[in-house]
Amino acid sequence: MRGSAHRPPAGTVAPAGASAFHAAFERSRARRTAFWLPTSMLLIVDVVAFTAAMALTGTGSLKTLTLLVLVVAFFACGDLYRPRLSLSVLDDGPAILGRALAAGAGAMVLGGLGDGTAGTARLRTAAVFGVLCVFGRFAAYAGIRWARRRRKLRQRTLVLGAGRVAGTLVANLLAHRQYGLEPTGMVDDDPLLGEDERPVPILGRYDDLPRVVLEHAIDVVIVTYGSVREPSVVGMLRTCDRLSCEIYFVPRLYEVHTVTRETEVLWGIPLLRMRRAPFRSRIWIGKRISDVVISATAVVVLAPVLLICAALSRWETKSVLFRQTRVGLDGRPFTLLKFCTMRPAEQSEAATRWNIGADTRVHAVGRFLRRTSLDELPQLWNVLRGDMSLVGPRPERPYFVDEFTRQFPWYCARHRVPVGLTGWAQIHGLRGDTSIGDRAAFDNFYIENWSMWGDIKILIRTVGQVLKAAGR
Secondary structure, eight states, X not given: OOGGGOOOOTTXXXXXXXXXXXHHHXXXXXXXXXXXXXXXXXXXXXXXXXXXXXXXXXXXXXXXXXXXXXXXXXXXXXXXXXXXXXXXXXXXXXXXXXHHHHHHHHHHHHHOGGXXXXXXXXXXXXXXHHHHHHHHHHHHHHHHHHHHHTTSSOEEEEEEOOSHHHHHHHHHHHHOGGGOEEEEEEEOSSOSSOGGGOSSOEEEOGGGHHHHHHHTTOOEEEEOOOSSOHHHHHHHHHHHHHTTXXXXXXXXXXXXXXXXXXXXXXXXXXXXXXXXXXXXXXXXXXXXXHHXXXXXXXXXXXXXXXXXXXXXXXXXXXXXXXXXXXXXXXXXXXXXXXXXXXXXXXXXXHHHOOOOTTOTTBOHHHHHHHHTTGGGTTHHHHHHHTSXXXXXXXXXXXXXXXXXXXXXXXXXXXXXXXXXXXXXXXXXXXXXXXXXXXXXXXXXXXXXXXXXXXXXXXXXXXXXXXXXXXXX
8 A cells, every 4th residue: 555645536625633533423423324224224114013013913922022033033144134235125025024934933933832822823923024014114115215315324435447337337326326325436557437437536546445445434345347457356355344344246247147135236237245254243253252261171171281291391392381473363473382392492593494393303202292283282372362263374473474475465364363273274284394375275265264163173173183193
């Protein structure tokens, strides 16, 4: 990012002092309103429809409230509360009715199949709710579209690329405000559209993307065909994801693209929404909780093993712990702990020498600890401290991080999440003198496709490798 290019677009005046604060506050408030108000409105409509359904069927009870909880959960899982760009009751009607009836069936099971007429009444309540919800959402969708047309609900939008597709897309958004997207500008290195053909100005080059997103309080980024190669866009989009932008793609050959429920259609042009990175979601909190619980339990259960390893390290190397600076989350350094497996060398050697697996200073105990990966057990303390996670990309020394980043531009993307005691690359044998490019690719694949069950699978396979002494 070029810091010298921080200039406002032509025809604008950069706010200063109190004015800058007020402008930033207003943009932040507008962003929150555009995101939360439609969701809150839909939730209120559903609660009102459910209350009316209970009144009509006469099923007001604690068990019936269980039905409301199930309805909200089923609707949330079906993205029926996500404020989509294209709002249509005809599109959502089947999902609303189907999930309402499924919630009714679930309430019958939870309430007890022996409830008899009471259980049937809850199912009837669900059916009535589904019908009322469809009518309620018809009114809610009309209200949201009305607010968008009058710019009460708007999201500032940046378009990547300045070709014909981008020009058509921006022109459509300006003409059809019901989508709630307000085109702010374009970003491109070599715009195909001339100045008189651009509906909005060029705000910078691709390298300026983070600056443009921050300076213009961008809410939505739409990726179209531009002058930059697609692999180069990946890092830029990861930056946008970090800045809490919603990201959409115009698919290649969109003229023959099949529209699904996951597709947004903006005046004939389909857009695919990029899934929010898992580590930006609320479920990521569960990863940290599981790290603390599992590592604390492991320290207690493995205490005898830790003491034995410490005694053996002390006996063979005259030292217990080996401390080394590694690079962790967001490129921040931390002190990694291991059991000492050879007599300490100069710090400069330890920081810059690659792969000392065949070092003659490593004796029988050290080789055993390394082969079984028992030398890594002190890193459970790193996990408890929050320096590391149980599963994630393995941390590397600063010297090699710089070297590998120069060779593999995607290497530094590994630092988007906490480093780990074990990882997706390690269980596939990528350790020691194996391809750094492959390791980085495996690590980034893990990050993009993270799940709690995926972590559990990696931990189970790691235990299996340790038991087979598959370490260094």
